[in-house]
Amino acid sequence: MDENSATYNALYAALGQVVYEWAWLEDDVASLIIALTNVQSKHLMQDQGFGKFLLAVDANVDLRTNIQIAKALTRYVETDTDFRGRADKTLNFIGNELRNDRNRYIHDLWYVAGERFMRLKKGTTVKRVKGSGEVKVDLRSITEFQTLGDVKALVTRIQKERRNLGILHGELGDLFTYLYGDEEGPPPTP
DSSP: OOTTSHHHHHHHHHHHHHHHHHHHHHHHHHHHHHHHTTOOOHHHHTTTHHHHHHHHHHTTOOHHHHHHHHHHHHTTOOOSSOHHHHHHHHHHIIIIIIHHHHHHHHHSEEEEETTEEEEEEEEEEEEEOTTTOOEEEEEEEEEEEEOHHHHHHHHHHHHHHHHHHHHHHHHTOSHHHHHHTTSOSSOOOO
């Protein structure tokens, strides 16, 4: 099948939406860290200071590290709700399950097979055999059939976790109104 066909283009668009949503989710986690530290200095916020402050928090930091930082900071939030439990649940799901699924979808190889897509998952495991110390290498590849709906379902899961992060933000006060003016936070998903 021609890689410029409508079927491939639909796949490219869906995978692009995964990438787009994930980039905003990573930004949402970094923004949660700022909200958890209660940084609202007008000096930091003027002249796009929030963007600079966000970069200082988020630049060159892996999502898994930001999740650990956010989880640690939730220990200092005092609310009447189960904020910490919900934050942990959301952040653990993002870091342990959603991140793995996103990485598989973005880094695996995709092929068109009729109306379905084949996703080739490759992996390598290197282990030392106990006793002998011999190195054992296990190479594997698994082919899974997927539909466009499967890719869109991942997009929906990412969007849901972005909403959950937004709810957590909201419970920390009116930070987004303060940072973005009359807007209600980061740009909505397309």
